Amino acid sequence: MSDGLALNWRRIPERYAMKGNHCTNCKQDYFPSRMICPNCRRKGHLVSKDMPRIGKIVSYTKVMVGPSGFENEGNYYLALIDLGSGAKVLSQIVDSDEQDIHIGASVKKMFRKIGEVEEKGAITYGYKFKVVKPLTEDQVEALKEKNKK
C-alpha cells in the first residue's frame, strides 16, 4: 500500500474541485478551508464554496532545481494566484509560453497529475494552472448568466 493513501484521498475535494469555504459574515473566501474565520472569529459563519477556475497571477518564480518528486520537471514556474474574494493559491503553471507568464496574467485551473511516486502506487491528481487570454466583458456577462442557472 502506498504511503499517505488516506491523506491523499481526504484531499480529493480540495484538489479536484478546489473546495474551500466562504464566510457569510465578512464575505471572505478561504482556500484551503479554515475551521473558523480568522477575521470574524465566533461571529463568522463558514460555508463550503468551490473556488473559481479563473484567477490572476500575483507573483511568480521560476524553479531551477525542483524538490523531491519534481526532479524530472526541469525548470518550471510556480505562481501565487489570486482567486478573488481574498483567496490565494500557490500552484504550478503549465502549458504556457514563458513570455505570457507575468504579474496580472489570467490563469485557468487545469486537471493534472500531481504525483506518481512509484510505478505501482496510486496516482494523485489535482490542480495546476495555465495562462489564458483575459475574458472579454461579454464573456464575463455570459459566465454570470450561466452561473445564475
Next chain:
Amino acid sequence: MSEKQKAGIVAYGVYIPRLRITVEEIARVWEKDGKHVSAGLGLKEKAVGASDEDSATIAVEASRRAIEDFGITAQKIGAIYVGSESHPYAVKPTATIVSDALQAGPEVMAADLEFACKAGTAGVQMCLGLVKSKMIEYGLSIGADTAQGKPGDALEFTAASGGAAIIIGDKENEIIATIDHTCSYTTDTPDFWRRQHAEYPEHGGRFTGEPAYFRHVIGATKLMFKQTNTKAEDYDYVVFHQPNGKFPVQAANMLGIEFKKIEQGLITPYIGNTYSGSSMIGLCSVLDVVKPGQRILVTSYGSGAGSDSFSLTVTENAGKRKADVPVREMVNEKSYIDYALYVKHRGKINRG
C-alpha cells in the same frame, strides 16, 4: 428504436493536449523519409500528452468543457462511461476520477469501457438507452486516450493523445442533434491488441485495413442505410473513425460520399489518431458548424473489431448551443517538441 421518445446530444467538449511532434521528426530518428511517411499517412503531426497528463486528466478536461460551455448541472448526470485503451490503471476505474472531479457523484452509475478506438461511442449507445428509458436525466460518455506506439513502429507516427465528452439528454430545448438511430457491426477480428503486462500494443500491419477497418466501417454504415432507409446523399456531414488521414477518405470513396462531407470532421491530419477520441472529436467539430435540419452520419471503429454507426438530425438549438472554442481553433494551440522530449513526456525512457 422508438420514434416517440427523442434523445440526443445536449452538450459536448473536446480536449487536445498542447504538445505536438511532427511525423518528420519521428522519421528523422528512425532514419525514414519523413515526407514520404507523412504523405502516405495523410498527417503531418500528432498531439502528445505532457508527462502530467493521462486519459483521466484528458477525460476530465473534455467533460468540464461540455458542462461549462453548455450549462449542464453535473449533479444531474446519472451515468458516466469512460472509453479508453490507455486507462491510467489496469484495475481501478477512470470514471470515478471523472465523477469526483465534476462533482457528479456519489449518486451516479459509472464504469470504464474498453473496445480499442470505439469504446467512447459504445458509451454513447449505453447513455442513449438509459436516457430514452428515463432511467437517468443526463448520460456522459467520454472517449479519451494517450495512445502508445512502440518506438520505431508504424503506429508511433499516428498514436496521439486527446479526447471528447458527449452528454446525452432528452430535453427538447437542450438537444443540439437528436440521435435518430444507432446500430453496430461486430466480429472477432484480431487486428490490434495489447496483452496483459505488455507495454505496447501489437498490430497486424496490412491486416488492419481491408478485413478490419474497411469491413466494419463499411458494414456498419451500410447497415445504417438499410435500417433507416437512407442513402449517402441524405447526409450533410459524415464522420468516420480516422486512424490516419487516408482510411476515412478511402471509406468515403467506397460508399460514394463526397470529400466535402467528411472534411469538417477530419481532424486526425492535425492531431493524429486519438483512438477512443478520434471519431468523437470529429463529430464535435461537425457540431461546431451545423445548421438546423442538417443530418450527420457517424461510424466509429474499434479494433478487435467493431463499428458503431449513428444517424443524427440537427435541431433548432444548434445555433444557440455551441462550444466556446471550436475544435478547428483548438487544434491551433500548440507547441512543438523534439523526439527526445517526446519520449521523456510519454515515459518511454527506461531509467532502470
